[in-house]
Amino acid sequence: MxxxxxxxxxxxxxxxxWRTSIARQVAAAFAAKGKSVDATGFADLWRAQYDPSMDPIRSGSRAYIALDHLHLESLATVLTAYKATSFFTASEQRDLARAWERLxxxxxxxxxxxxxxxxxxxxxxxxxxxxxxxxxxxxxxxxxxxxxxxxxxxxxxxxxxxxxxxxxxxxxxxxxxxxxxxxxxxxxxxxxxxxxxxxxxxxxxxxxxxxxxxxxxxxxxxxxxxxxxxxxxxxxxx
Amino acid sequence: MxxxxxxxxxxxxxxxxWRTSIARQVAAAFAAKGKSVDATGFADLWRAQYDPSMDPIRSGSRAYIALDHLHLESLATVLTAYKATSFFTASEQRDLARAWERLxxxxxxxxxxxxxxxxxxxxxxxxxxxxxxxxxxxxxxxxxxxxxxxxxxxxxxxxxxxxxxxxxxxxxxxxxxxxxxxxxxxxxxxxxxxxxxxxxxxxxxxxxxxxxxxxxxxxxxxxxxxxxxxxxxxxxxx
Missing domain, CATH: 3.40.50.1000 (HAD superfamily/HAD-like)
Structure with missing residues (x-):
């Protein structure tokens, strides 16, 4: 070498x-709304959207868009799966998507x-x-x-x-x-x-x-x- | 505000x-070849190529190419003006063009x-x-x-x-x-x-x-x- x-x-x-950092922030966001959540499961499901969300860009079927936007889109998917979309305003969802800046x-x-x-x-x-x-x-x-x-x-x-x-x-x-x-x-x-x-x-x-x-x-x-x-x-x- | x-x-x-840093490195490069030079004038002439070298890219008539390459092209112009092209090998010219990394x-x-x-x-x-x-x-x-x-x-x-x-x-x-x-x-x-x-x-x-x-x-x-x-x-x- x-x-x-x-x-x-x-x-x-x-x-x-990323896993415990996201789980910690997800738990805090739900707690602030008086809700409980399987925060680690939430983190894992969010991360599970990661590769599929980039695939259309890798294959050329979607123009490049920054991961910040993909994280926000994926968050919407995960909130739906957790039947929790209504817990958070659009602005709160944008802030939660930025949890990836605080790992x-x-x-x-x-x-x-x-x-x-x-x-x-x-x-x-x-x-x-x-x-x-x-x-x-x-x-x-x-x-x-x-x-x-x-x-x-x-x-x-x-x-x-x-x-x-x-x-x-x-x-x-x-x-x-x-x-x-x-x-x-x-x-x-x-x-x-x-x-x-x-x-x-x-x-x-x-x-x-x-x-x-x-x-x-x-x-x-x-x-x-x-x-x-x-x-x-x-x-x-x- | x-x-x-x-x-x-x-x-x-x-x-x-940039001006004294380039002049210093130009003087050293010429001195290493046993040559003297108006190093500050050389630096000024090199910098004078700067804006014109980017114009074709700004106007869209030339594809983007990094400034490192424009510096090397401009150096060739300045060496010609100083009748000094033959003093330096191609490799030495590439190294001198990187003087802009050492300002x-x-x-x-x-x-x-x-x-x-x-x-x-x-x-x-x-x-x-x-x-x-x-x-x-x-x-x-x-x-x-x-x-x-x-x-x-x-x-x-x-x-x-x-x-x-x-x-x-x-x-x-x-x-x-x-x-x-x-x-x-x-x-x-x-x-x-x-x-x-x-x-x-x-x-x-x-x-x-x-x-x-x-x-x-x-x-x-x-x-x-x-x-x-x-x-x-x-x-x-x-």
Whole structure:
């Protein structure tokens, strides 16, 4: 391995704990209305809309629209399923959809990014919009060199254009960029385009019964125990 | 004035001293070849190519290409004028063109940005590419929430799309965003689109005989003595 000039990061799951963060905010929103809710189930159902909501854009049947809007559309679906649409005004639903800007980092994320920033350019390569990721990064104390990802490509991972546009925006060939993620599918898409790949597991992203992405399922450039381990490996690399 | 949610900054001139930084690097490049040069004149002639080089893109007669490439093209023009093309290999010319990634900040820039970051989202809205501005920001110790500007709009200031794409990428209406620049023309373009505007002069950007942009020439939201003054005004605003 030659140390990459830039590291681009998946965010949801890899750096932040979306599931408990969304459940916490959903529970608070329902409690404010005097209602109870299976908040974790709500979070899981909301996240279950995530991939399907991007598919029409990946396939070209819908023009690019930022994830913020998809989150709001998906929230409407989930509220319907929970028979809870009438609990919230349109304005309250827009605020709840922005819960994705207030996801808490995993405890090791901010420190590892700070350390990695000493050895490489760092940018998120997320499906989140620039607005979402900028605000999330403030909330989580993540510091980047720039914000890349879906919005600069007007498409969604794992569409190749997102990875390639991110490399191009850094002025770097793919082999000088490493995609870092706890999701094997994200790394498979990046590796196919010539990017380096860095994996470490987040075995509780989907809760205590998570069945997938518990280990590397590809020939990734780095397979680390955790984010701190990945940081140590990259810091020592020539 | 209601304090803007985000501040977007011009960079060349407003935050960094491109003229002496380029002259210094040009002098060093020529010295390394045992040649002498009017380095300040070279810097001025290079910068004189800047606006004309973007015009075909603004007018739509040329597809968007990042400023890095325009800088390289302009360098070729200036080297020809100086009868110095043969002094440098193609690779050396590419490295010299990247002198724009190594512009020194004005002495007050980094501290003011650090302070302003406590009260607003901050992003550059420059004609520089994401790659250029990210590296320049490392060199100058500028810390942003994201990098906006020409590359996300695939056009160049003062084309309206650059300001509007930057506001949209922040998820904010123009009236909640302030364009900050030492150039009246930049602010005029932003004001026409409904952005707030913040001006302070950089009377030595073009050297000791600068004749323009010495004072505000518009009804800007803030007219400050200098960047520290602008920071103080914004920090006190409700």
């Amino acid at each position: 030659v140390r990459p000039v830039a590291l681009i990061f998946d965010v949801f799951g890899t750096l932040v704990d 808490d980092p995993w405890p090791d994320s901010a420190a590892a990014l700070l350390s990695l920033r000493q050895v490489a350019l760092l940018a998120p390569c997320s499906n989140g919009s620039i607005a979402l990721i900028s605000r999330l990064s403030r909330h989580a104390a993540f510091q980047w060199d720039c914000v890349l990802g879906a919005q600069i490509a007007h498409n969604y991972k794992p569409h190749p254009s997102v990875y390639l546009a991110s490399c191009a925006a850094l002025g770097l060939p793919p082999e000088q960029v490493m995609m870092v993620a706890c999701h094997n599918s994200d790394l498979a898409a990046a590796a196919a385009l010539g990017l380096q790949t860095g994996f470490f597991p987040r075995g509780r992203e989907h809760g205590p019964n998570q069945q997938f992405d518990l280990a590397a399922r590809g020939d990734w450039t780095i397979v680390a125990r955790d984010l701190a381990d990945l940081s140590a490996i990259l810091t020592k690399a020539p | 209601v304090r803007p949610v985000a501040l977007i900054f011009d960079v060349f001139g407003t935050l960094v001293d 020194d900040p004005w002495p007050d820039s980094a501290a003011a940005l650090l302070s302003l970051r406590q009260v607003a989202l901050l992003a550059p809205c420059s004609n520089g590419s994401i790659a250029l501005i990210s590296r320049l920001s490392r060199h100058a110790a500028f810390q942003w929430d994201c990098v906006l500007g020409a590359q996300i709009a695939h056009n160049y200031k003062p084309h309206p799309s650059v300001y509007l794409a930057s506001c949209a990428a922040l998820g904010l209406p123009p009236e909640q965003v302030m364009m900050v620049a030492c150039h009246n023309s930049d602010l005029a373009a932003a004001a026409a689109l409904g952005l707030q505007t913040g001006f302070f002069p950089r009377g030595r950007e073009h050297g000791p005989n600068q004749q323009f942009d010495l004072a505000a020439r518009g009804d800007w939201t803030i007219v400050a003595r200098d960047l520290a003054d602008l920071s103080a005004i914004l920090t006190k605003a409700p």
